[in-house]
Amino acid sequence: MNTLSNSSSTRLIHKLESRFALTVEERQALYALPLQLISLKANQDIVSIGDCPLQSFMVLEGFASSYKLTSDGHRQIMALHIPGDIPDLQTLYLKRIDCSIASISPCTLGFFQVEDLRRICERFPRLSAAFWRDTLVDASVLREWLLNIGRRDAYTRIAHLFCEFMVRLKAVGLVDSDTFRFSITQANLADATGISAVHTSRALKALRDNGLIQSARMNLTVPDLELLMEAGDFDAHYLHLEQSPVSGFTAANQANVAAL
Amino acid sequence: MNTLSNSSSTRLIHKLESRFALTVEERQALYALPLQLISLKANQDIVSIGDCPLQSFMVLEGFASSYKLTSDGHRQIMALHIPGDIPDLQTLYLKRIDCSIASISPCTLGFFQVEDLRRICERFPRLSAAFWRDTLVDASVLREWLLNIGRRDAYTRIAHLFCEFMVRLKAVGLVDSDTFRFSITQANLADATGISAVHTSRALKALRDNGLIQSARMNLTVPDLELLMEAGDFDAHYLHLEQSPVSGFTAANQANVAAL
DNA sequence: CCCCACCCATAACCTGCGTTATCTGTCCCA
DNA sequence: TGGGACAGATAACGCAGGTTATGGGTGGGG
Numbered sequence: 001m002n003t004l005s006n007s008s009s010t011r012l013i014h015k016l017e018s019r020f021a022l023t024v025e026e027r028q029a030l031y032a033l034p035l036q037l038i039s040l041k042a043n044q045d046i047v048s049i050g051d052c053p054l055q056s057f058m059v060l061e062g063f064a065s066s067y068k069l070t071s072d073g074h075r076q077i078m079a080l081h082i083p084g085d086i087p088d089l090q091t092l093y094l095k096r097i098d099c100s101i102a103s104i105s106p107c108t109l110g111f112f113q114v115e116d117l118r119r120i121c122e123r124f125p126r127l128s129a130a131f132w133r134d135t136l137v138d139a140s141v142l143r144e145w146l147l148n149i150g151r152r153d154a155y156t157r158i159a160h161l162f163c164e165f166m167v168r169l170k171a172v173g174l175v176d177s178d179t180f181r182f183s184i185t186q187a188n189l190a191d192a193t194g195i196s197a198v199h200t201s202r203a204l205k206a207l208r209d210n211g212l213i214q215s216a217r218m219n220l221t222v223p224d225l226e227l228l229m230e231a232g233d234f235d236a237h238y239l240h241l242e243q244s245p246v247s248g249f250t251a252a253n254q255a256n257v258a259a260l
Numbered sequence: 261m262n263t264l265s266n267s268s269s270t271r272l273i274h275k276l277e278s279r280f281a282l283t284v285e286e287r288q289a290l291y292a293l294p295l296q297l298i299s300l301k302a303n304q305d306i307v308s309i310g311d312c313p314l315q316s317f318m319v320l321e322g323f324a325s326s327y328k329l330t331s332d333g334h335r336q337i338m339a340l341h342i343p344g345d346i347p348d349l350q351t352l353y354l355k356r357i358d359c360s361i362a363s364i365s366p367c368t369l370g371f372f373q374v375e376d377l378r379r380i381c382e383r384f385p386r387l388s389a390a391f392w393r394d395t396l397v398d399a400s401v402l403r404e405w406l407l408n409i410g411r412r413d414a415y416t417r418i419a420h421l422f423c424e425f426m427v428r429l430k431a432v433g434l435v436d437s438d439t440f441r442f443s444i445t446q447a448n449l450a451d452a453t454g455i456s457a458v459h460t461s462r463a464l465k466a467l468r469d470n471g472l473i474q475s476a477r478m479n480l481t482v483p484d485l486e487l488l489m490e491a492g493d494f495d496a497h498y499l500h501l502e503q504s505p506v507s508g509f510t511a512a513n514q515a516n517v518a519a520l
Numbered sequence: 521c522c523c524c525a526c527c528c529a530t531a532a533c534c535t536g537c538g539t540t541a542t543c544t545g546t547c548c549c550a
Numbered sequence: 551t552g553g554g555a556c557a558g559a560t561a562a563c564g565c566a567g568g569t570t571a572t573g574g575g576t577g578g579g580g
Contacts, residue, residue, distance in 0.1 A: 150454030194410030
């Protein structure tokens with residue numbers, strides 16, 4: 001059994017610290033969280049829709065996706081998860097998970113007992129608040145995806161998704177220049193943007209021809225993020241990355257979901 | 261100034277009681293919430309994207325929508341709000357609201373000070389938890405909408421949306437038979453499902469021809485909800501309407517977002 | 521070292537849906 | 551009582567994107 005401190009990634013702590021300064025105790029508590037490290041190949045299911053899991057997990061390396069299927073088998077990816085994310089954080093509060101989660105690249109996951117995280121949140125209300133806030137930001141991202149898929153054409157959709165990925169990766173310190181790389185197959189890109197795999201290929205070619213991206217076999221380079229943002233109709237506000245404190249509840253008014 | 265108890269609607273309390281029994285004190289506190297009643301015609305903006313409002317509101321009668329616009333003016337509705345909903349509940353915790361909200365039918369709103377609701381939540385953690393859980397259910401609905409818009413054809417999309425509306429209206433006691441009515445224009449229906457107004461009209465005709473709905477001028481009758489559910493690939497699980505308690509935090513571990 | 525699975529590119533063809541336009545019906549208010 | 555704003559129906563036309571199929575490149579496992 002590992003902990004966050006000796007795992008290969010401290011993305012979660014990086015993400016939290018981008019919003020507010022952790023105390024020594026808070027950081028220690030997170031570092032001490034017992035983690036069972038699991039490595040997966042690409043396209044492996046992790047949890048399935050309808051599950052009521054006692055364990056939850058954090059992405060340490062690689063990428064994962066939440067997805068749902070229509071009854072005739074078409075797949076829609078609802079969210080892409082990067083290192084530092086806890087994809088099923090909502091299951092702390094809702095009994096059943098309402099979508100499936102799978103790896104989309106080789107990845108390392110850190111499984112933990114939901115109970116352990118609850119205990120940390122009990123001791124450190126600010127961490128609880130931060131996790132809670134994360135679920136609200138996730139909902140904001142979902143709204144932007146809805147706009148993207150409902151009202152933008154394929155070319156713009158893909159550009160927008162790339163922008164989001166870039167900005168989020170930057171926020172957890174996974175890139176440091178304006179040119180960076182990541183991997184996602186065209187089939188997954190198609191399922192994330194609600195278009196077909198073939199047309200995804202066409203749109204990528206157009207982006208390449210316009211000099212907005214350079215790509216080769218699941219690697220991607222963005223020479224000018226500003227240009228891509230314009231092409232993707234992208235405005236980062238919806239990611240709520242700003243450091244400023246949020247308004248909200250005081251310590252006394254915290255929710256007791258367990259009491260319901 | 262009104263309160264919930266002398267306003268024309270107690271949908272909110274109805275909705276909360278469908279999940280767990282309120283104590284006398286909890287119910288009284290909600291009834292005493294000072295509300296400023298405002299009546300609006302259809303298609304009036306209520307809050308705009310980027311606002312940091314000190315007031316929030318509850319839908320008492322009629323319907324509202326959350327929406328966003330692309331830079332070239334296309335509109336996507338992210339959520340439909342029915343009586344009892346608090347559309348911008350998330351603004352209790354996130355500083356800026358990330359979508360606009362407008363009426364889509366003549367409606368009555370009950371505005372309240374965010375501070376007043378915070379105070380109620382401080383006194384009654386179970387209410388706080390219930391509101392919090394609501395934001396998680398909203399996110400689940402968003403995921404289903406994403407699947408709907410990303411991977412279902414126009415006909416199925418509209419059938420699905422109608423099913424959701426029906427089931428939600430039933431849950432707050434706004435319908436009591438299998439045949440009921442509600443009003444939404446085709447233009448709004450189009451913006452909610454990510455298709456054009458003209459094609460919405462075509463799909464409605466097909467639904468009518470197949471006997472799944474009867475509609476006349478913003479009124480809609482569903483003779484057989486089961487049939488419509490099949491046509492709409494609808495499974496109500498994502499609405500999380502079940503009465504059973506949810507797992508979650510204990511009283512001591514509540515989030516203190518204000519402290520961030 | 522080779523084979524097979526996977527990923528990607530591209531062509532050919534087709535259709536679901538968007539766009540534009542016109543007409544009708546209805547409600548509201550002057 | 552009439553006119554203007556709005557909701558809806560439907561037709562004609564075009565295209566973005568879906569579907570199916572083929573072939574080529576690459577990497578990992580036996």
